[in-house]
Amino acid sequence: MTEEFLRLEGINKVFGTNKVVSDINMSFSKGEFISFLGPSGCGKTTILRMIAGFEQPTSGKIFVGGQDVTHLKPNERKLGMVFQAYALFPNLTVADNIGFGLKIARTPRDQAAARVEEMLAMIGLAKFGKRYPFELSGGQQQRVALARAIAPRPTMLLLDEPLSALDAKIRVSLREEIRSIQRELGITTIFVTHDQEEALSISDRIVVMNAGRAEQIGTPFEIYNRPATRFVATFVGTLNTLEGKVQNVADRVVSVDGQAITLPALPASAQSDAPISLTMRPEAVVLGKPNGQDVVLEGIVSDVSFLGSVIRLRVNLGSNSLSLDTFNDQRSPPPALNEKIKVSLSSSDILILN
Amino acid sequence: MKTSRLWAWITFIVGAAYFLVPLLATFEFSLRIRRGTYSLDAYANVLSDPSFRASFTYSVVIGLFTIVVGVLIIVPTAYFVRLRMPALRPFVEFITLLPLVIPAIILVFGYIRLYNSTSILPFTGSAIGTDILLTLAYVTLALPYMYRAVDTGLRTIDVRTLTEAATILGANQAEILLRIILPNILIAVLSGAFLTFAIVIGEFTIASLLNRPAFGPYLQLVGANRAYEPAALAIISFIITWGAMSMIQLLSRFAPKTVARPD
Ligand SMILES: Nc1ncnc2c1ncn2[C@@H]1O[C@H](COP(=O)(O)OP(=O)(O)O)[C@@H](O)[C@H]1O
Ligand SMILES: [Mg+2]
Numbered sequence: 154m155t156e157e158f159l160r161l162e163g164i165n166k167v168f169g170t171n172k173v174v175s176d177i178n179m180s181f182s183k184g185e186f187i188s189f190l191g192p193s194g195c196g197k198t199t200i201l202r203m204i205a206g207f208e209q210p211t212s213g214k215i216f217v218g219g220q221d222v223t224h225l226k227p228n229e230r231k232l233g234m235v236f237q238a239y240a241l242f243p244n245l246t247v248a249d250n251i252g253f254g255l256k257i258a259r260t261p262r263d264q265a266a267a268r269v270e271e272m273l274a275m276i277g278l279a280k281f282g283k284r285y286p287f288e289l290s291g292g293q294q295q296r297v298a299l300a301r302a303i304a305p306r307p308t309m310l311l312l313d314e315p316l317s318a319l320d321a322k323i324r325v326s327l328r329e330e331i332r333s334i335q336r337e338l339g340i341t342t343i344f345v346t347h348d349q350e351e352a353l354s355i356s357d358r359i360v361v362m363n364a365g366r367a368e369q370i371g372t373p374f375e376i377y378n379r380p381a382t383r384f385v386a387t388f389v390g391t392l393n394t395l396e397g398k399v400q401n402v403a404d405r406v407v408s409v410d411g412q413a414i415t416l417p418a419l420p421a422s423a424q425s426d427a428p429i430s431l432t433m434r435p436e437a438v439v440l441g442k443p444n445g446q447d448v449v450l451e452g453i454v455s456d457v458s459f460l461g462s463v464i465r466l467r468v469n470l471g472s473n474s475l476s477l478d479t480f481n482d483q484r485s486p487p488p489a490l491n492e493k494i495k496v497s498l499s500s501s502d503i504l505i506l507n
Numbered sequence: 508m509k510t511s512r513l514w515a516w517i518t519f520i521v522g523a524a525y526f527l528v529p530l531l532a533t534f535e536f537s538l539r540i541r542r543g544t545y546s547l548d549a550y551a552n553v554l555s556d557p558s559f560r561a562s563f564t565y566s567v568v569i570g571l572f573t574i575v576v577g578v579l580i581i582v583p584t585a586y587f588v589r590l591r592m593p594a595l596r597p598f599v600e601f602i603t604l605l606p607l608v609i610p611a612i613i614l615v616f617g618y619i620r621l622y623n624s625t626s627i628l629p630f631t632g633s634a635i636g637t638d639i640l641l642t643l644a645y646v647t648l649a650l651p652y653m654y655r656a657v658d659t660g661l662r663t664i665d666v667r668t669l670t671e672a673a674t675i676l677g678a679n680q681a682e683i684l685l686r687i688i689l690p691n692i693l694i695a696v697l698s699g700a701f702l703t704f705a706i707v708i709g710e711f712t713i714a715s716l717l718n719r720p721a722f723g724p725y726l727q728l729v730g731a732n733r734a735y736e737p738a739a740l741a742i743i744s745f746i747i748t749w750g751a752m753s754m755i756q757l758l759s760r761f762a763p764k765t766v767a768r769p770d
Contacts, residue, residue: 205675227674238665240672244690253686254676298672305676 157219158183158341159204159309164213166199166365173199175365177213181358184339186332188352191362192388197345200362201311204343206230217308233302233340234311237318239294241286247297248273248282254305272300275334292323299331303338310335310342316351328355349389353377361385377434383506386432393438395431395473399423407431410471414448416500430506435465437502438477440488446497450475454492468496530745537738549739553729559740562725566714569638569721570707573645574700577653580646582696585657586688589666603654606647611712618644619716637717644713649703656702660695661688694758701751708747 159181166174174196181187189197202208204215206227214223222230241250249256251272255265273279276296286294295315302310312331316324332355335342346352352359353373361368361376361384369381380386397409405416407429414431423429442449455474456467464487468475477496479487488494538545540552553559588599606614622640624632630640666688673683689696711723726744730737 205671207671207674227671228677228679230675231677232675234672234675236668236672238668240665240668242669242673242687242691243664244687253673253678257673257677257682301672301676311675 156183157181158185158217159343160216161200161204162214162216164200164203164210164215166196166203166208167211173365174203174210177367179360179367179370181341181343183341186335186342186344186355186357188344188346188356188359189362190346190349190352190359190389193347195362196365197347197362198313201313201343201345204309205232205234205311231305231308232311233305233307233309235295235298235302235313235315237314239286239291239298239318241294241297241301243286245285246282247278247284247286247289250286250297251300251304253301258305260305268304272304275303276300276330291319292327295319295327296330299334303334303340308341310340312342312344314345314347317346317348324351331355353389361388363388380504380506386504386506391435391476392432393435393475393477395433395470395475397429397431397473399425399427399429401425409450410473412450412470414450414500414503416503416505420505432504432506433498433502435476435478438475438496438498440466440477440479441495442497446499448500448503449495449497451493451495454488454490454494457487457490459487468494530742533738533741537735537742540735549735550743553736553739553743558720558725562720562722565720566708566722569642569645569719570704572642573649573707574703576642577646577649577703578696578700581650581653581657581699582689582692583684585654585661586666586684589658589661590670600654600658603650607651611648611710612716614644614647615713615716618713631717637719641714641717641719641721644717645703645707645710648710648713649699649706652702652706653699656695656699657692660692663695664688664691697758698755701754705748705751709744 157180161177161179164174164177165172177200189200191197199208203210206222206225206229210223214221216222217230242253245253248269252265252269255268260268269282270279273282276299278293278296278300281289281293281297286297289297295318298315315331316328319327328351331344344352344356353376356373358370358372359376360370363384369376369385371379371381376385377390380389386392395409397407397414399419400406400408400413402419402423402425405419406413407416407419408414409431416431420429439446450468450470452468452470452475454466455469456465458465459481462481463478464481465476465478466488468477475496481487537549538547540546540549584599588595618640619631622628622630622636630636669687669691670683673687678686708722709726710721711727714721715724715727722744726737726740729740
């Protein structure tokens, strides 16, 4: 992308004897929307808190706009932050909450008032300025928290699981709102979440974290389609795993439940008769053999779930089984339970994870 | 069901009688200064006594200073203990309970020994110095109540997250305490203040041994020399204390609400 804006250089964080963040080296461009994605306890919040200045890295440096900010106090960093628990000031009205950062910065009164109005309009709560936080729903409170973070024009926006306290419907609409506001302002944003769908849907790039390490950094497309590690592949999206064994190293043939599959390549360590795991996304597998897929497998339909626009089938191959999605087509009903069917896929869509 | 209700009522009536009978008896007695008829003359005597006004005013002023000094010491302490040193909380709580365990008479003898006119800090060498010492002694006496009130107030808000939210918006510690923490625990602080006030108004031991013209020693003086006026004074002090307590009750209704409405 364009010029580097935020750089994390050799960041490690140890709490007592517990190493929580290891060797984080990465940089982000101005205006990027970055998600840190990973299971609970993997160190996402700790990284965010180090960027905010609430925690000091045990080693390593943080640069913002080329300046080393590692030892700046949090109130000197000009950042905006949104917390999972809203954290609105209960004693202040919505307007005063949003104007708090401006007041602290001694912004002239009329300028601050105009900015607060602008922010209220941005989050669609123009008439709510005089209310108190306890008079708002969770979704409204979180929008106020977002406006409060943005009002003083911070250099970066940090969001720590801002949606996880909200119910499903509001979660989706608010994440779209956050993304569109972020795009409009062009503000560099770090978004922490444990929800892979959330991360995939709104990020420019995703950092997938596991046990304090960054497993992969990439666009949602790359993360989903070309997972770098087994952890990324299994944590992001659903995945079919077929256990087979190598049949012929020279011809790159493996067998799964007696059916032969020719792969574009085998891992260098492959040996005849050694077990091997093949993985693939459900959407890589199609019913029948519509257009030139080079791998065809036969199996028995063991489950049909109708999900609306999509039908998810489960196909039993013997000791392995496979999920696949097909679009609902009014003219052709899905296969019946226990029907013998053929499914196919491109061998290039098969991932071999070690 | 019925019998348990009955027992609850009996317990309540016995308990209420335990408090009310002496109070009513005192009140009735305070009205009998004139032979054969009830009158408020005892109250008139008390209220028109210049030493009543002087000692009462003195105690009110000392009470106000005690509240201000107490709030300035206790609010930041309770806040920082909660924020930075949560492990120290049991220890600090124990310290704040000490004034309940150490009798006031021990405290004041300690003060007199430590701060007499020949010591490095000769508080008792002058009247104003002794007033300061008395105020500080009252801060100590009020500590258990004030600390508990403030700590209870802090428990109703998420001190850490609110502090972090204000910090990242650029606020420093003083601004956070003044603009965010104090307003959110104001009701709790005020309850502590009224309790402190009630304690200071009636305190006798320390004021008397430091020889200050406070309301407590005045009560004692009148009690030793008059018959009906002490009863009137007891009722007046009771009304003041009770007034302070009902202010606490009233204020707790205005405590800030922090619960979010569900979506
Ligand atoms: N202040 C702290 N002291 C000790 N351990 C901590 C502290 N903060 C976080 N941890 C530990 O660090 C690990 C990562 O925590 P966190 O960054 O909050 O994870 P995440 O946000 O990914 O769920 C957890 O095991 C947590 O217990
Ligand atoms: Mg977290």
